[in-house]
Amino acid sequence: MNTPIKTQLIDGKAFAEKMTKDVASKVAELQKTTGITPGLAVILVGNDPASEVYVRNKTKQTHKVGMRSFMHLLPETTTQQELLNLIHRLNNDPDIHGILVQLPLPKHLNPDPIIQAILPQKDVDGLTVYNAGKVSLGHMDGFIPCTPLGCLLLLQQELPNLRGLNALVIGASNLMGKPMAQLLLNQGCTVTIAHIDTRNTAELAQQADILIVATGCKELVKGSWIKKGAVVIDVGINRIITESGKLKLVGDVNFQEALGIASKITPVPGGVGPVTISCLLHNTLSATEKHIKCIS
Numbered sequence: 469m470n471t472p473i474k475t476q477l478i479d480g481k482a483f484a485e486k487m488t489k490d491v492a493s494k495v496a497e498l499q500k501t502t503g504i505t506p507g508l509a510v511i512l513v514g515n516d517p518a519s520e521v522y523v524r525n526k527t528k529q530t531h532k533v534g535m536r537s538f539m540h541l542l543p544e545t546t547t548q549q550e551l552l553n554l555i556h557r558l559n560n561d562p563d564i565h566g567i568l569v570q571l572p573l574p575k576h577l578n579p580d581p582i583i584q585a586i587l588p589q590k591d592v593d594g595l596t597v598y599n600a601g602k603v604s605l606g607h608m609d610g611f612i613p614c615t616p617l618g619c620l621l622l623l624q625q626e627l628p629n630l631r632g633l634n635a636l637v638i639g640a641s642n643l644m645g646k647p648m649a650q651l652l653l654n655q656g657c658t659v660t661i662a663h664i665d666t667r668n669t670a671e672l673a674q675q676a677d678i679l680i681v682a683t684g685c686k687e688l689v690k691g692s693w694i695k696k697g698a699v700v701i702d703v704g705i706n707r708i709i710t711e712s713g714k715l716k717l718v719g720d721v722n723f724q725e726a727l728g729i730a731s732k733i734t735p736v737p738g739g740v741g742p743v744t745i746s747c748l749l750h751n752t753l754s755a756t757e758k759h760i761k762c763i764s
């Protein structure tokens with residue numbers, strides 16, 4: 469008989485608060501000893517409502533830890549060249565230690581040359597070829613993309629030894645799935661990546677001790693896909709309207725169905741999302757510390 473087990477929620481909000489507090493005390497110490505305040509430049513092009521929420525949260529958290537925030541809100545009509553010019557300017561600005569371009573960009577812009585124009589030492593999103601290469605070679609001293617870094621930290625808190633576990637990452641984006649798979653491989657997991665063309669994702673999921681889902685498809689993963697006792701990290705944030713007309717956030721995993729099957733799961737909201745922002749602050753502090761080492 470398939471007896472349900474107790475599923476524990478992984479509290480990303482509490483984890484993020486602890487991490488943010490730690491960054492804030494290190495920022496204060498850095499200012500005291502060097503007089504330098506970390507500066508983060510965030511570029512948002514257009515009016516995507518979800519991106520506006522994330523960028524606002526980033527600014528709020530940046531101020532909260534005592535860093536300087538440089539917000540660049542650009543119109544939807546911004547050209548590729550205008551965006552490149554701004555990045556060159558920020559690359560050369562000594563007050564700015566970290567630069568990020570909020571994704572997705574409007575359709576007429578080609579994101580790759582824009583991201584690759586960011587100096588690797590200011591690439592706090594970890595998306596340049598240099599930093600992505602570092603992760604893929606198992607070097608942990610570059611910048612690791614914030615969402616997969618957040619997932620790894622949450623996983624390590626729950627499962628101190630990842631070696632030998634079967635991990636399935638569903639979704640193969642440069643922002644999340646690919647670096648996530650590399651990080652898990654570096655930790656000794658046996659890693660599989662499923663993507664839009666994978667034909668047996670449900671079957672692969674049934675073998676996974678760790679299931680990480682980042683597809684942008686609401687409630688794609690059904691309870692029947694999940695191996696009993698698996699740890700589930702749900703990266704999806706999908707906005708739906710309930711029958712009563714209320715806006716609700718749901719993940720890429722059917723949360724209700726996962727209860728009683730997964731041993732642990734991140735909720736949406738309050739799971740991976742808040743940790744992503746704490747990791748951005750951590751990377752910005754680290755960019756500033758490296759800069760100081762370089763000039764002293």
Ligand SMILES: Nc1nc2c(c(=O)[nH]1)N[C@@H](CN(C=O)c1ccc(C(=O)N[C@@H](CCC(=O)O)C(=O)O)cc1)CN2
Nearest residue numbers: 522568569570571572593614615737738739741742744
């Ligand atoms: N340049 C980047 N673009 C994007 C990234 C990124 O890391 N770098 N990740 C996502 C969006 N994102 C950060 O930018 C992000 C998403 C969600 C959250 C978050 O705290 N979510 C809350 C819910 C908030 C809400 O939607 O109301 C939660 O899950 O509890 C933070 C950051 C894509 N783009």
Ligand SMILES: [Mg+2]
Nearest residue numbers: 574575577578
């Ligand atoms: Mg595009």
